[in-house]
Amino acid sequence: MRLYYFFIFIFLLICLILGIIANIFNNRVVDFSVLENYNPGKPSILLDDEGNEWARFELDKRELVNFDQFPKHLIDAFIASEDREFFNHSGISYKGIIRSIFVNIKHGGKLVQGASTITQQLVKLLFFDSKKTFKRKIKEQIYSLLVERQFSKEQILQLYLNNIYFGCGIYGVEAASQRFFGKTVKEINIEQAANLAAVIRSPGSYSPMLNLCASKKRRDLILDLMRKLKYIAVQEYDLAVSTDIKLVSSENNNLALHLKETIRIFLEEKFGKEKLYSGSLKIQTTLNRHIQEISQKEFLSKFTKLKQEINPDVDGALITLESNSGEIKALIGGYNFSASKFNRAFQAKRQMGSIFKPIVYAAGIESGMSFDDVEVDEPLEININGSVWTPQNNTRDFEGPMSLVRALSYSKNTIAVKTLLKVGCNKVVNLAKKFKLSSKIEPYPSLALGCVDASLKESVAAFNVFANNGTYIEPHFIKWIKDEHGLKIFKPDVKKEEVLTPVVNGQVSKALSIGIQRYLKTFFESSIPFDAIGKTGTTNDSRTCWFCGSTPEYTTALYIGCDSNKSMGKAVYPVKTVFPIWLALHKQIGSDKKRFSYDPLLKEIHIDWFTGIETNDLDNSNVVSILVS
Numbered sequence: 282m283r284l285y286y287f288f289i290f291i292f293l294l295i296c297l298i299l300g301i302i303a304n305i306f307n308n309r310v311v312d313f314s315v316l317e318n319y320n321p322g323k324p325s326i327l328l329d330d331e332g333n334e335w336a337r338f339e340l341d342k343r344e345l346v347n348f349d350q351f352p353k354h355l356i357d358a359f360i361a362s363e364d365r366e367f368f369n370h371s372g373i374s375y376k377g378i379i380r381s382i383f384v385n386i387k388h389g390g391k392l393v394q395g396a397s398t399i400t401q402q403l404v405k406l407l408f409f410d411s412k413k414t415f416k417r418k419i420k421e422q423i424y425s426l427l428v429e430r431q432f433s434k435e436q437i438l439q440l441y442l443n444n445i446y447f448g449c450g451i452y453g454v455e456a457a458s459q460r461f462f463g464k465t466v467k468e469i470n471i472e473q474a475a476n477l478a479a480v481i482r483s484p485g486s487y488s489p490m491l492n493l494c495a496s497k498k499r500r501d502l503i504l505d506l507m508r509k510l511k512y513i514a515v516q517e518y519d520l521a522v523s524t525d526i527k528l529v530s531s532e533n534n535n536l537a538l539h540l541k542e543t544i545r546i547f548l549e550e551k552f553g554k555e556k557l558y559s560g561s562l563k564i565q566t567t568l569n570r571h572i573q574e575i576s577q578k579e580f581l582s583k584f585t586k587l588k589q590e591i592n593p594d595v596d597g598a599l600i601t602l603e604s605n606s607g608e609i610k611a612l613i614g615g616y617n618f619s620a621s622k623f624n625r626a627f628q629a630k631r632q633m634g635s636i637f638k639p640i641v642y643a644a645g646i647e648s649g650m651s652f653d654d655v656e657v658d659e660p661l662e663i664n665i666n667g668s669v670w671t672p673q674n675n676t677r678d679f680e681g682p683m684s685l686v687r688a689l690s691y692s693k694n695t696i697a698v699k700t701l702l703k704v705g706c707n708k709v710v711n712l713a714k715k716f717k718l719s720s721k722i723e724p725y726p727s728l729a730l731g732c733v734d735a736s737l738k739e740s741v742a743a744f745n746v747f748a749n750n751g752t753y754i755e756p757h758f759i760k761w762i763k764d765e766h767g768l769k770i771f772k773p774d775v776k777k778e779e780v781l782t783p784v785v786n787g788q789v790s791k792a793l794s795i796g797i798q799r800y801l802k803t804f805f806e807s808s809i810p811f812d813a814i815g816k817t818g819t820t821n822d823s824r825t826c827w828f829c830g831s832t833p834e835y836t837t838a839l840y841i842g843c844d845s846n847k848s849m850g851k852a853v854y855p856v857k858t859v860f861p862i863w864l865a866l867h868k869q870i871g872s873d874k875k876r877f878s879y880d881p882l883l884k885e886i887h888i889d890w891f892t893g894i895e896t897n898d899l900d901n902s903n904v905v906s907i908l909v910s
Contacts, residue, residue: 325562329570336541343452348439354471357512358478362503364399371429400425403441448484463529472521475503489526539614539624561765567608576611579865584616598625599839600741607754630734631825634818635692637731644704644712646785652686652907653893656696687890690796701729715780716743741838748831751786753778783880791908811872817855822848826855830863833874883908
């Protein structure tokens with residue numbers, strides 16, 4: 282204990298010496314411009330396609346408030362809790378030191394009460410790290426004395442209250458007031474002010490978000506101090522301590538979390554973390570809040586059921602594009618972002634299956650074929666490097682002669698293979714490359730069945746060609762980025778290229794409308810008041826189920842599958858898994874443009890889709906309309 286008193290004596294002696302040093306030093310010895318110009322930075326804001334904020338990137342939730350906006354009871358609470366002599370001392374509270382000495386002696390010499398002033402706490406916050414060394418403690422005392430000589434008490438308190446930490450990534454009393462109580466700092470009452478003061482001693486222990494009981498006990502202790510110091514009346518104290526802490530509910534913004542994460546990675550690589558988190562960037566994204574919210578609701582609802590009915594490991598992704606611009610209006614990268622930040626919309630590659638077939642038929646149309654041409658659905662044996670390959674239809678049966686439009690609508694594997702072989706494998710490979718499929722595409726007959734890997738982003742862009750009059754446009758999620766001065770510092774170079782002539786594209790697009798109308802009538806007894814085209818896809822053993830579909834305004838592609846690529850089981854097909862999500866989404870978002878436009882050189886005819894013969898018998902269920910050149 283004697284040693285304890287000896288160190289106290291030495292510390293008091295040092296404090297006196299520090300006072301002398303502060304008088305000797307010129308204020309310019311230490312640069313305090315960090316205090317005058319302190320700016321913790323402003324967050325970068327993500328805007329939706331209507332210019333409204335939908336997310337932000339920030340290191341913490343700091344909002345600055347001027348001193349005159351702080352209510353008196355807030356200041357009183359912090360003075361009572363942290364530094365009763367704040368308005369009287371010169372940076373170091375000798376009374377506080379003496380008081381803490383007696384309190385610590387009372388508790389057996391344990392350090393239960395410190396003597397750091399608010400000024401010292403601010404200096405430590407802005408100038409020093411958390412390492413506790415004797416040299417740093419001495420410098421802290423000197424800085425505190427010099428800060429007090431150069432700045433007013435109001436300036437010091439303003440900086441302090443705007444920058445102290447409240448836990449959970451929250452800095453400053455304004456952000457804490459809004460997060461805890463849903464109020465601005467001007468609006469908080471006495472017990473809420475005491476609650477804020479209670480937290481900063483140990484945010485991990487006293488934050489009401491983390492430990493409500495401990496937070497209330499410390500709040501009541503500070504209210505008692507405020508009563509004893511006559512900052513509040515007895516009646517005010519009684520009312521305050523009898524009031525429970527009521528926190529506002531946390532409204533987590535779960536909008537497009539996988540897209541936000543993808544944007545974060547892109548911006549960190551392009552501009553760096555400091556610029557992103559505190560550079561006040563404005564990022565104009567292409568996201569449409571309405572479409573995204575509906576997509577998430579329908580996707581999560583359906584996938585929750587699928588996980589129960591099929592396999593709990595199934596996951597998937599969805600992308601909706603504005604057809605003529607390539608702007609991504611909605612993106613879902615997986616069922617649960619918290620469980621997996623892996624963005625299946627961009628990062629996962631799956632075998633395309635039958636959603637590749639429209640490219641095969643487009644190559645056929647380019648080569649002079651027509652959708653009223655007839656081919657035979659029959660068993661095939663193809664010799665490939667000495668091995669015999671026998672492609673099968675999904676139904677494991679064969680229907681005989683039929684038109685190419687029926688073959689595409691019913692996704693007949695045998696006729697897709699025959700079409701590819703007639704056109705030539707290399708011709709299909711070259712056309713597929715124009716659709717910007719990045720994986721290696723082998724010129725084998727199995728290519729007709731979609732034996733090529735693609736991301737959902739690549740797949741939606743490829744299918745969108747048929748909705749966009751034959752023009753490929755690159756999907757993108759950022760329109761522009763502006764810096765803190767409003768100067769545009771980034772704009773994407775969106776690739777745009779004609780892949781198919783409007784004459785060829787129109788014929789394929791019209792053929793793709795037949796299948797989706799059949800799904801609506803057969804499986805859903807439903808209709809939609811606008812044109813739509815679509816194609817399902819299922820890979821071997823139902824490892825992946827795809828659906829790509831377009832209206833005259835939007836193209837949506839989505840898939841379901843296990844990340845391990847294992848089979849989802851028997852009888853798992855797109856029409857019962859992913860197509861209902863597409864249908865529910867597009868019924869709600871609609872389409873202002875009701876009809877697809879086709880090249881005037883094309884002629885609409887009605888044919889029997891078995892014989893391919895033109896007919897006017899429109900009451901016959903086998904009659905469909907196609908476009909021919």
